[in-house]
Amino acid sequence: MDLQEVLKLLELMENHGLDEVEVEQGGTRIRLKKSSPVVAPAPVIVQAPHAAPAHAAAPAAPAAAPAEDKNIARILSPMVGTFYRAASPDAEPFVNVGDTVNAEQVVCIIEAMKVMNEIKAETDGEVVEVLVENGESVEYGQPLYTVRRPDAAK
Numbered sequence: 001m002d003l004q005e006v007l008k009l010l011e012l013m014e015n016h017g018l019d020e021v022e023v024e025q026g027g028t029r030i031r032l033k034k035s036s037p038v039v040a041p042a043p044v045i046v047q048a049p050h051a052a053p054a055h056a057a058a059p060a061a062p063a064a065a066p067a068e069d070k071n072i073a074r075i076l077s078p079m080v081g082t083f084y085r086a087a088s089p090d091a092e093p094f095v096n097v098g099d100t101v102n103a104e105q106v107v108c109i110i111e112a113m114k115v116m117n118e119i120k121a122e123t124d125g126e127v128v129e130v131l132v133e134n135g136e137s138v139e140y141g142q143p144l145y146t147v148r149r150p151d152a153a154k
Contacts, residue, residue, distance in 0.1 A: 075145040081112035125149040
């Protein structure tokens, strides 16, 4: 299956409002699934046993201080793959710190299984920070960018 066939499948998904499609052709199977917004699970309170070992490490405080500000949004990776800031090595990055983005704007590409996936901002605002280096591996849900929403200026 070549890139053109994958692009046709993506177009089919968009035109028919499909969230997922799976095709098998000539022994090759491909499954495409739209990413859904990442919702953090509710915290679970676990009571420690009475005889907890003295060397048990306390959970690390999340490095998510900017996310606590309601005017700061994070663009998260919807998949595992390789992060690219530009469409090709010699192209300009999709966005830089200080750029204004809209929700439908492509901000990067994540390569997964030889497929280049365009990642959209999914929020309006100004790019505050790029959190990942070009060519670096990313995990599902990993923050890629921080964005200051437009209502932050009020």
